[in-house]
Amino acid sequence: MTTTTTTKRNPDNLPLPPQHPLQRLRAPSRDLSAALHALGLASFAYSYNWLHTHPNDINSAYGWHFQYLTIIGLTLATVTFLLALLADLTLSPAMFTAKNKLSMCAAPLELLVSLLYWGLRLVDPALVVPPELELPVGADLSFHAAPAVFLLLDLLGFSPPWGITVLPSLAVSCAIALAYWFWIELCYSYNGFYPYPLFALLGSGQRMGLFGVSALLMAWNTVVLKWVYGRVNGVEGRQRR
DSSP: OOOOOOOOBOTTSOBOOOOOTTOOSOOSOTTHHHHHHHHHHHHHHHHHHHHHHSOOGGGGSTTGGGGSHHHHHHHHHHHHHHHHHHHHHHTOHHHHHHHHHHHHHHHHHHHHHHHHHHHHHHHOGGGTSOGGGOOOHHHHHHHHTHHHHHHHHHHHHHOOOOOOOHHHHHHHHHHHHHHHHHHHHHHHHHHSSOSSHHHHHSOHHHHHHHHHHHHHHHHHHHHHHHHHHHHHHOOTTSOOO
């Protein structure tokens, strides 16, 4: 007697890519996964639209709004979700894999942005936003909370477990911190001001220390996100309850 295996198919009768056993929900898929990624992209588009419809001095400055780590993180989240939605629509394993790899950078970075922004706001809002550039609550949340939330939902619900370990994540974090440090100093050389008021209050050595601590925190975010994933979805080698 011979046995045959069946391959799951979607409503269009196309074979679905294999799913990691720890991944909680089907992805890529054209239902829940696509809905989450489309909603996330709509939120990100709202943020970009806000930048264009509410211009300020940053719009005409060297580096535009990419002086802000917030916007760099938002852009990385947008590319991640674009790949995710394309994977959902095409059921492409290659795009799904690319999304998951990019998410290992985007999610810890966006979590870092949220932690630093809201943490510093608790100390003094003027450290991160000049009074004349204060955002209404909706826009503030779209820039400094929504990307991290959407990436977390994608990770916990629609992604396989991350394979990245501590040292590679630390290397990625340090590379981003170093690149951003050089970038804002370049922008400062043209503009004569820093994007975040806090930077102007710190000396060069103190800014270097801030970026170093931020790199460590981003790497720690990777560890924490992997731990949360394990608590929610289980750990490879252990049966999920």
